[in-house]
Every structure is written in C-alpha cells, then in structure tokens.
Amino acid sequence: MNGVLDSVAGLGRTVLDIIRTAGRVALFAAVALSHVIRPPFYWRILWGTLVEIGYFSLPVVALTALFSGGVIALQSYTGFAQYHAQNAIAGIVILAVTRELGPVLAGLMVAGRVGAAMSAEIGTMRVTDQIDALSTLSTNPMKYLVTPRLVAGTLALPFLVLVADILGVLGGFTVCVMKLDFSASAYIAATVASLKVMDVTVGLVKAAIFGFLIALMGCYHGYNSRGGAQGVGAATTAAVVAASILLLTFDYLLTDVFFSQ
Amino acid sequence: MTQQTPKIRIRGLKKAFGPKVVLDGVDLDVMGGTSFVVIGGSGTGKSVLLRCILGLMAPDSGSIEIDGVEMTTLSARQREPYMARIGMLFQNGALFDSLSVWENVTFGLMAAARNGHGPRLTRAQARERAGTLLEQVGMDPAVGGLSPSELSGGMQKRVGLARAIAARPEILFFDEPTTGLDPIMGAVIDGLIADCVRKLGSTAIAITHDMASAQRIGDQVGMLYEGRLIWQGAPSTLFNSGNPVVDQFTHGRREGPIKVDVPT
Structure with missing residues (x-):
C-alpha cells in the first residue's frame, strides 16, 4: 500500500515540477518580450545573432534539406511504383518538405547548433558573474541578452526554412531526374501544380514559432544555470533536449490546428 | 554638533537559504568618503551581503539605505539612477568575453x-x-x-x-579584489583601489579574507561571523582586536572559538 502511495506521490511531484517549470518559462518569456517595444534597443546584438542563426546555420540546414528531399523521393518511388503512381512523387515531396521536413529539420539543426551555443554562452556569463556585472552597469540583462536572441530566433528560422524548402524540392528533383529517369519538365510542372501558398505559409509560421522556442530554451536554461562548468554543461544539454521536444510537440499541435480538416 | 548621515546604512539585514541562515541581522554604517572592509571566513555571507546591497539579491528582511533612500523597496527601474552612481569590481573581473x-x-x-x-x-x-x-x-x-x-x-x-x-561612481564595491593574485600584484591592485577611491572621493565597501589587503584598503574593518558583524575597528587594531573570534581569524589559528570542520 505504501509503495502505491509513494508512486502516486512521486507522480504528483513530477507533475507539479513540470507545471512550476512551465510557469517559470512563461514568466521568463513574458519579461523578455516586454522589452521588445521598450528602448534602448541592442541592434548590434540582434544583427549578430541574426547572422549567427540565419547565415552560419545555412550549410547544415541546406545539406540536411537537400538529402531529405532526395530520400523522400526515393522512398516514395519504392512504394508508389507498385501502384504505378510515380506521378504523385513530386507532389509528395513538395508537401512533405514545405509542411513538415523543412521546418522540423531546420528547427532541429538550429536547436542543436544555436540553442546549445546560446545556453553555453549565457550560462558561462552567469557562472562568471558577467550577468551580475551587467546589472551593475545600468544594463538590464534580460533586455541585453535574452530579448535580441528571441527576436533573432523568430526572424531567422523562417528564412532558413525557405532555403530548406527550395533545397528539399531540389533534392527530390535531382534524385527523380538523375537517378529515376523522370522527365525534368514533367517533374517541375507537377511540383508547381502541387505547390500551395498555404503549405509554405504555415511552414514559415511554424518556423517562426520553432525559432522562438529554440532561443527561449537556450536563453532560459543558460540564464538559470548554476554550479560552474558542470552546471553550464547540464544547462546546454537541457536546452537542446527541451527545445527538440517542444519543437516536435508544437509541430503536432500546429499541424492539428492548420491541417486537421 | 551635527551628526553626519551615513552614505550607506544597513539595519537588521537577514537572508537565509532554506534552513541555512547566512545573514542574521547585520547592522552597518559606512560614512561618505570612507572605505569599509568586511572580513570573514569562506561561506560567512560576505558576498551575500554585497549582493543584497547591490540589489542583485533580495534580503528576507531588514533595511538598506543609500543617501537615506530605502533600496529594498525600489523596483529594478527605480534603482537604475542609483546603479549609475555605483561601481563594482567583481572577484574574477567578470569582463565580457564577447567585447x-x-x-x-x-x-x-x-x-x-x-x-x-x-x-x-x-x-x-x-x-x-x-x-x-x-x-x-x-x-x-x-x-x-x-x-x-x-x-x-x-x-x-x-x-x-x-x-x-x-x-x-559615488560608491564602489570590491569583491575579493586580490584573490588569485600573487602578493606583489595584490599590493598593486590594493594601491590602485586606495588611490582611485581617494581621488574620486567615493565611499567604498570591500570584502576580503586577505588581511594585508584589508589593512591597505580600509579606513574601517568589520568582521562578519555567524551572520552578524561581530566587531569593527581601525585596520591598525586588526591583529590585536581583543575579540577572540577576530584574533583567531586574523592570526589564522586552528584553535579557538571558530570551529573548523576538517578532520585532523
């Protein structure tokens, strides 16, 4: 009996911990966002972070999208050829890339690359008193460190996803034309016919939300890191794991909202 | 006879972390243009005291006044003008790596x-x-x-x-300014601190467990022990304070009223 009660109590504590953390994250985000419209604005940090996310993540996102588009084309061909439905492959590729693969893969790549870097940088600043130093130098650390990163994440990821969409489709096109002997013009025509503005737009909206979540997790875990190098390492891991889980959860929720009918 | 108002006035400052009481009613007056050095062992709350004065940490209770203005009740935005009058040297410099x-x-x-x-x-x-x-x-x-x-x-x-x-700044804080430095560089830093404070006419609070540094920087020295400021006096009396706790600490003796939890 005691064992059952202990299990229930443990479950209750876990649920309370999750609710408490969610509340803290929401409050953290609200405070950071409240600085978006209040000067001073740190344009140099915003620009630097935009470049860091939007430009320096391009190679990894581009390669991921290119090969994923190719894989979708190959896998679709394997299945669709049995039913002589190869003509649908171009539509499948563009649908999968614009709705799901572009935003999710770009998001996961950026979470691993940029979310971790944000958490490590801010975490190191926390454990070396640099964040306290900001406070003593007439600078609000949330406004200086967190707000520009949240804005940059929200703005930069849609750009990356747009690039990922184009390269994903190009990957599918390359595989279909070069390897599976599809007609290039027919493939392009099928792609254009299947292209829907709604799919691309929703993909970009997803990307903006994912970018915000990745930056939020990186900043939140870095800002609240404790205990030296080990604490920074733990915060970095937590930031990437939390961002990845949130990203996939929100992907489902957004897909349900926009495409369930 | 007029009585000068302290630049920094602390009364009954308390701060605990769970069951551990770190500050247990600290009272401290620092007069304008003087340097006050807080000494004490590791973990006695010196840094917590400094963080409370700077507003980096909220005390559980007590009063912190700067120029007669109560700081503990001010919002972060209301504190901004006061922060602009304060300078702080952190223990490890806390320089921004990205700049x-x-x-x-x-x-x-x-x-x-x-x-x-x-x-x-x-x-x-x-x-x-x-x-x-x-x-x-x-x-x-x-x-x-x-x-x-x-x-x-x-x-x-x-x-x-x-x-x-x-x-x-009108007020300067120094957190362990000589920690990690060799004795010569420590003396150089202390000299610079004393020089800057004198030239600027600032009020200064430093925390340290370096006795030589405390004597070089301070006009007054106080010892924090078990959450309270148990002694204060001139730096020249640091090594013959007449207080057994202070004497044990300044002379670095294992035996005395301060218990050290290290197996012999």
Whole structure:
C-alpha cells in the first residue's frame, strides 16, 4: 500500500515540477518580450545573432534539406511504383518538405547548433558573474541578452526554412531526374501544380514559432544555470533536449490546428 | 554638533537559504568618503551581503539605505539612477568575453548614455576615454583592442577596476579584489583601489579574507561571523582586536572559538 502511495506521490511531484517549470518559462518569456517595444534597443546584438542563426546555420540546414528531399523521393518511388503512381512523387515531396521536413529539420539543426551555443554562452556569463556585472552597469540583462536572441530566433528560422524548402524540392528533383529517369519538365510542372501558398505559409509560421522556442530554451536554461562548468554543461544539454521536444510537440499541435480538416 | 548621515546604512539585514541562515541581522554604517572592509571566513555571507546591497539579491528582511533612500523597496527601474552612481569590481573581473577591453571599460558609460543617465559618446570618444582610464590603472592604452581572454589575471582585475571607476561612481564595491593574485600584484591592485577611491572621493565597501589587503584598503574593518558583524575597528587594531573570534581569524589559528570542520 505504501509503495502505491509513494508512486502516486512521486507522480504528483513530477507533475507539479513540470507545471512550476512551465510557469517559470512563461514568466521568463513574458519579461523578455516586454522589452521588445521598450528602448534602448541592442541592434548590434540582434544583427549578430541574426547572422549567427540565419547565415552560419545555412550549410547544415541546406545539406540536411537537400538529402531529405532526395530520400523522400526515393522512398516514395519504392512504394508508389507498385501502384504505378510515380506521378504523385513530386507532389509528395513538395508537401512533405514545405509542411513538415523543412521546418522540423531546420528547427532541429538550429536547436542543436544555436540553442546549445546560446545556453553555453549565457550560462558561462552567469557562472562568471558577467550577468551580475551587467546589472551593475545600468544594463538590464534580460533586455541585453535574452530579448535580441528571441527576436533573432523568430526572424531567422523562417528564412532558413525557405532555403530548406527550395533545397528539399531540389533534392527530390535531382534524385527523380538523375537517378529515376523522370522527365525534368514533367517533374517541375507537377511540383508547381502541387505547390500551395498555404503549405509554405504555415511552414514559415511554424518556423517562426520553432525559432522562438529554440532561443527561449537556450536563453532560459543558460540564464538559470548554476554550479560552474558542470552546471553550464547540464544547462546546454537541457536546452537542446527541451527545445527538440517542444519543437516536435508544437509541430503536432500546429499541424492539428492548420491541417486537421 | 551635527551628526553626519551615513552614505550607506544597513539595519537588521537577514537572508537565509532554506534552513541555512547566512545573514542574521547585520547592522552597518559606512560614512561618505570612507572605505569599509568586511572580513570573514569562506561561506560567512560576505558576498551575500554585497549582493543584497547591490540589489542583485533580495534580503528576507531588514533595511538598506543609500543617501537615506530605502533600496529594498525600489523596483529594478527605480534603482537604475542609483546603479549609475555605483561601481563594482567583481572577484574574477567578470569582463565580457564577447567585447574588447576598451568596450568593456566604457560599457557602463555607454549604457548610462543609452538610459539617459549620462552624456552621449561616439565609439571614437569612448575608445579615447577607455585609453585614459586604462592609463589610470597603470595599463598601456594599446591593450584596449585586445580580448579579455588575452590578458593575465592581474590585468583583468585592472581592466575591471577601470570599468568600475569609469563613470566616477559615488560608491564602489570590491569583491575579493586580490584573490588569485600573487602578493606583489595584490599590493598593486590594493594601491590602485586606495588611490582611485581617494581621488574620486567615493565611499567604498570591500570584502576580503586577505588581511594585508584589508589593512591597505580600509579606513574601517568589520568582521562578519555567524551572520552578524561581530566587531569593527581601525585596520591598525586588526591583529590585536581583543575579540577572540577576530584574533583567531586574523592570526589564522586552528584553535579557538571558530570551529573548523576538517578532520585532523
């Protein structure tokens, strides 16, 4: 009996911990966002972070999208050829890339690359008193460190996803034309016919939300890191794991909202 | 006879972390233009006291007044004008890795200008001002273009000091200013601190467990023990205070009223 009660109590504590953390994250985000419209604005940090996310993540996102588009084309061909439905492959590729693969893969790549870097940088600043130093130098650390990163994440990821969409489709096109002997013009025509503005737009909206979540997790875990190098390492891991889980959860929720009918 | 109002006045300051009481009713007066050094063992709450005064940590109860204004009830925004009058040298310098040395030195000046608490500076003017400040702490202005990671510990402390005094603050705080430095560099830093405080006419609070440093910097020294300021006096009386706790600490004796939890 005691064992059952202990299990229930443990479950209750876990649920309370999750609710408490969610509340803290929401409050953290609200405070950071409240600085978006209040000067001073740190344009140099915003620009630097935009470049860091939007430009320096391009190679990894581009390669991921290119090969994923190719894989979708190959896998679709394997299945669709049995039913002589190869003509649908171009539509499948563009649908999968614009709705799901572009935003999710770009998001996961950026979470691993940029979310971790944000958490490590801010975490190191926390454990070396640099964040306290900001406070003593007439600078609000949330406004200086967190707000520009949240804005940059929200703005930069849609750009990356747009690039990922184009390269994903190009990957599918390359595989279909070069390897599976599809007609290039027919493939392009099928792609254009299947292209829907709604799919691309929703993909970009997803990307903006994912970018915000990745930056939020990186900043939140870095800002609240404790205990030296080990604490920074733990915060970095937590930031990437939390961002990845949130990203996939929100992907489902957004897909349900926009495409369930 | 008129009684001078303390620049910093602390009454009944308490702070606990769970069951551990760190500050248990600290009372402290620091008169304008004087330097007060708080000594005490590791974990006795020296840094917590400093963080409470700076507003980096909220005390559980008690009063902290600066120029007669109660600080504990002010919001972060209301504290801004007061923070612009304060300079702080952190234990490890706490220089911003992502900025160059000169950007670090003038960071507070630029921030104060952005917030409307100081004159606007162009980057060229700021760099020139940084050069002057670096010279003031005995450094070549040419190091302004370097990154903090390219400097030695002593140089980082000096850059931190230049940053702390850049806005000519009325109040200066020093957190373990000589920790991690060799005795000669420690003496150099102490000399610079004493010199800066005197020239600026600032009020200073330093925390340290370096007795030589306490004597070089302080006009008054106080010892924090078990959450309270148990003794204060002139630096010259530090080694013959008449208080057994202070005497044990300053002479570094294992035996005495301070219990050390280390197996023999």
